Amino acid sequence: MYPKQISIYEVGPRDGLQNEAQLGLEAKVQLINGLSACGLKRIEAGSFVSPKWVPQMADSTAVLQQIERQQNVTYSALTPNLSGFEQAIAAHVNEVAVFTAASESFCQRNINCSIAESLRRFDTIFVAAKAANIKVRAYVSCVLGCPYEGAINIEQVAAVSQALIDMGAYQVSLGDTIGVGTPQNARQMLDAVSQRIAPQQLALHFHDTYGQALANILACLDSGISTIDSAVAGLGGCPYARGASGNLATEDLLYMLHGLGIETGVDLQQLANVGHKICQQLGKRSSSKVSQALMN
Amino acid sequence: MYPKQISIYEVGPRDGLQNEAQLGLEAKVQLINGLSACGLKRIEAGSFVSPKWVPQMADSTAVLQQIERQQNVTYSALTPNLSGFEQAIAAHVNEVAVFTAASESFCQRNINCSIAESLRRFDTIFVAAKAANIKVRAYVSCVLGCPYEGAINIEQVAAVSQALIDMGAYQVSLGDTIGVGTPQNARQMLDAVSQRIAPQQLALHFHDTYGQALANILACLDSGISTIDSAVAGLGGCPYARGASGNLATEDLLYMLHGLGIETGVDLQQLANVGHKICQQLGKRSSSKVSQALMN
Numbered sequence: 001m002y003p004k005q006i007s008i009y010e011v012g013p014r015d016g017l018q019n020e021a022q023l024g025l026e027a028k029v030q031l032i033n034g035l036s037a038c039g040l041k042r043i044e045a046g047s048f049v050s051p052k053w054v055p056q057m058a059d060s061t062a063v064l065q066q067i068e069r070q071q072n073v074t075y076s077a078l079t080p081n082l083s084g085f086e087q088a089i090a091a092h093v094n095e096v097a098v099f100t101a102a103s104e105s106f107c108q109r110n111i112n113c114s115i116a117e118s119l120r121r122f123d124t125i126f127v128a129a130k131a132a133n134i135k136v137r138a139y140v141s142c143v144l145g146c147p148y149e150g151a152i153n154i155e156q157v158a159a160v161s162q163a164l165i166d167m168g169a170y171q172v173s174l175g176d177t178i179g180v181g182t183p184q185n186a187r188q189m190l191d192a193v194s195q196r197i198a199p200q201q202l203a204l205h206f207h208d209t210y211g212q213a214l215a216n217i218l219a220c221l222d223s224g225i226s227t228i229d230s231a232v233a234g235l236g237g238c239p240y241a242r243g244a245s246g247n248l249a250t251e252d253l254l255y256m257l258h259g260l261g262i263e264t265g266v267d268l269q270q271l272a273n274v275g276h277k278i279c280q281q282l283g284k285r286s287s288s289k290v291s292q293a294l295m296n
Numbered sequence: 297m298y299p300k301q302i303s304i305y306e307v308g309p310r311d312g313l314q315n316e317a318q319l320g321l322e323a324k325v326q327l328i329n330g331l332s333a334c335g336l337k338r339i340e341a342g343s344f345v346s347p348k349w350v351p352q353m354a355d356s357t358a359v360l361q362q363i364e365r366q367q368n369v370t371y372s373a374l375t376p377n378l379s380g381f382e383q384a385i386a387a388h389v390n391e392v393a394v395f396t397a398a399s400e401s402f403c404q405r406n407i408n409c410s411i412a413e414s415l416r417r418f419d420t421i422f423v424a425a426k427a428a429n430i431k432v433r434a435y436v437s438c439v440l441g442c443p444y445e446g447a448i449n450i451e452q453v454a455a456v457s458q459a460l461i462d463m464g465a466y467q468v469s470l471g472d473t474i475g476v477g478t479p480q481n482a483r484q485m486l487d488a489v490s491q492r493i494a495p496q497q498l499a500l501h502f503h504d505t506y507g508q509a510l511a512n513i514l515a516c517l518d519s520g521i522s523t524i525d526s527a528v529a530g531l532g533g534c535p536y537a538r539g540a541s542g543n544l545a546t547e548d549l550l551y552m553l554h555g556l557g558i559e560t561g562v563d564l565q566q567l568a569n570v571g572h573k574i575c576q577q578l579g580k581r582s583s584s585k586v587s588q589a590l591m592n
Contacts, residue, residue: 182554182555211510211586212555218479244592245589249507255478255508256507259478260480289504289540290507293534
């Protein structure tokens with residue numbers, strides 16, 4: 001049985017744009033306003049990491065100040081540490097997100113510490129977030145494979161996810177960061193994590209690098225999962241394979257879900273227009289096949 | 297339960313190249329030789345339609361004469377009428393294919409006659425093929441939607457398919473010609489056709505115009521189906537939406553099937569190399585996401 005509804009977690013303005021050419025403040029603000037106008041209710045709007053590492057996100061405070069807030073929309077930001085969390089709160093985010101990995105090697109290379117140390121660093125964020133009554137979302141990357149280690153033990157994915165839930169995360173987003181999963185191992189991974197965590201507290205964040213994201217999602221759709229991450233126009237590319245795809249395009253996801261009779265509350269044609277515009281501004285071709293088809 | 301094996305019907309040299317820029321004879325011959333070297337056992341090598349309509353296929357006789365035939369490989373060609381069939385036989389094809397639609401409007405616009413008339417025209421081909429001991433495959437297009445009519449009644453798909461089997465086709469390839477299907481309606485269509493025809497006599501030919509092909513195939517994989525059509529590098533594009541995708545890339549299909557533990561007998565890395573080469577010759581980017589990822 002497919003679910004009646006799926007909540008889309010739109011990551012284009014953060015996970016997407018952080019891997020694109022630098023975009024101006026106004027274009028970012030317009031993008032986020034365009035996304036909320038399409039009916040998206042959860043939008044990752046920015047990131048408070050060091051601008052040395054991610055210059056594309058250096059203006060996240062200004063972005064969050066200038067967007068037209070919609071009352072029923074959750075605007076979130078990535079916060080790697082307490083300093084980032086405080087900036088995010090000052091910018092009036094509705095929730096924050098922390099980021100670790102199921103792969104030790106990836107964690108080391110990406111955030112320069114062990115998985116255990118990454119969790120310890122989040123402690124102060126969880127404490128401060130609880131005091132501020134701010135929800136914390138957690139990303140676990142490399143759940144279906146790692147660019148450095150290859151296959152990842154699904155028990156490791158489950159253990160890291162559970163640690164984050166135990167610390168206070170309201171949802172863990174399971175990231176197939178390099179898009180190497182296929183339907184059966186995606187489902188096996190989800191089932192292993194669901195042994196410990198209710199599926200309503202999990203999200204799928206499957207990249208489309210090998211074109212498998214929709215099939216992998218389909219294989220997981222009757223598991224009780226209720227949130228899926230995607231990026232308008234498939235923004236972001238894949239930092240581990242230049243020219244390859246990264247984030248699943250929200251348009252392509254919506255097309256499948258709506259075809260299955262699943263409600264998302266998002267207007268696909270309007271979203272395709274938003275994706276078309278941002279791709280024009282970036283001077284790139286949309287990674288969304290639905291967009292390419294609809295724009296003809 | 298997934299099947300243990302799937303037979304890939306490689307349509308790149310015909311359904312793919314007929315929608316690409318004209319390619320030289322030698323490049324076509326090398327492509328087909330490259331495909332058989334990868335382990336593909338069924339290759340659609342050309343088409344005997346009027347060169348006025350499909351100039352890209354005008355040299356199909358020369359292609360079939362010059363390829364290095366592998367003993368256990370079936371080389372086929374599209375034959376719209378008895379004249380085409382006779383040319384195909386003279387060029388020593390191993391089997392032929394006929395082509396009609398589940399949509400009256402598409403049939404009219406594409407082959408300039410009604411569906412019933414298209415079937416009557418095939419009569420002489422089936423008679424001649426039986427006499428020559430040549431197998432006939434049949435394509436039914438627009439099984440999940442038509443660019444002119446929109447939705448297509450699945451009973452119409454089943455009826456046309458059955459007529460072709462009754463006339464002597466050994467397999468009917470169900471074409472989502474414009475790639476509009478989603479997993480549930482793809483499966484419903486297949487189930488309707490399977491009421492009349494054993495799934496072993498059916499093939500899935502799903503285009504990836506809206507990025508749904510793999511998910512649609514996944515939804516059909518436990519139906520008893522044993523043949524799937526695809527094109528190396530996703531050759532072909534979509535003639536109904538310029539710039540959009542057409543054929544599903546064989547590389548992306550193999551990646552999913554192999555990930556599910558399904559044998560195809562095809563070497564994915566070698567095939568990606570063949571796809572890379574033909575795209576270089578055509579001066580285009582591969583439509584295969586797997587190829588884009590592997591080539592980095």
